[in-house]
Amino acid sequence: MRESMGKYRGKRVDGKGWAKTAIPPKRDRMMPDTVEDMKRKIDKRLMSFAADGRFPAADDAFWRGWADELFMEPYRGNPCIVCERTHSRKTITNKKSGKSSVVEYRSGFHHLIPKNGCIIHRYTKRNGAVLCPWHHTDSPKLSPHYEHSAMANHRFWLLIMERDRDLYDWVVDHEKDTFESFGMKRCWTYRDALIYQYHKSFRELPNVKPKAIEAARKWQSFFAKGE
Numbered sequence: 001m002r003e004s005m006g007k008y009r010g011k012r013v014d015g016k017g018w019a020k021t022a023i024p025p026k027r028d029r030m031m032p033d034t035v036e037d038m039k040r041k042i043d044k045r046l047m048s049f050a051a052d053g054r055f056p057a058a059d060d061a062f063w064r065g066w067a068d069e070l071f072m073e074p075y076r077g078n079p080c081i082v083c084e085r086t087h088s089r090k091t092i093t094n095k096k097s098g099k100s101s102v103v104e105y106r107s108g109f110h111h112l113i114p115k116n117g118c119i120i121h122r123y124t125k126r127n128g129a130v131l132c133p134w135h136h137t138d139s140p141k142l143s144p145h146y147e148h149s150a151m152a153n154h155r156f157w158l159l160i161m162e163r164d165r166d167l168y169d170w171v172v173d174h175e176k177d178t179f180e181s182f183g184m185k186r187c188w189t190y191r192d193a194l195i196y197q198y199h200k201s202f203r204e205l206p207n208v209k210p211k212a213i214e215a216a217r218k219w220q221s222f223f224a225k226g227e
Contacts, residue, residue: 058189124226
């Protein structure tokens with residue numbers, strides 16, 4: 001199959017729909033915004049919460065989602081540790097209309113110790129590797145999330161061991177934290193995490209109650225350890 005879109009004209013696309021190109025597009029489609037765009041969206045939502053006089057619970061998906069995005073944004077668009085590509089393109093087919101469109105995806109931060117299973121290292125910078133979308137989820141040869149081949153997962157860990165043995169040993173040493181996280185009473189909240197991530201890039205999070213800001217300050221040293 002061949003694509004016929006602008007500067008990508010004539011580029012071959014593999015069976016999964018990922019384009020073999022490292023040329024970054026002018027603007028990513030269906031991708032997270034820039035940090036400044038994120039700031040505007042967060043501020044706008046908080047203004048609406050303040051106007052209503054009701055804020056989401058401290059562990060609501062609003063706080064978690066934006067904390068994750070601010071944490072991972074510096075890694076998006078960096079070279080993949082496997083192929084050094086910074087972008088991938090995938091053909092998405094609309095199930096209702098049957099029409100296909102090509103979507104740009106940037107490389108991103110892969111948590112070596114799963115973020116959903118280990119809250120302790122969810123915001124630890126060392127707990128990650130930059131992967132393009134193809135090698136993150138869809139490569140049958142080497143991918144930590146490819147569902148149909150255990151060997152693809154195994155080859156990924158062999159690569160980590162060969163490239164950075166210290167990092168591999170760190171993951172082995174801290175893998176136990178995954179099991180300690182289950183059933184663990186977490187003292188910090190995702191609201192604390194967003195306040196910390198926001199404060200690193202900008203200033204104090206606006207329109208948030210002073211009590212929430214004060215509570216988040218207690219956990220700054222904890223999040224800073226992950227830097």
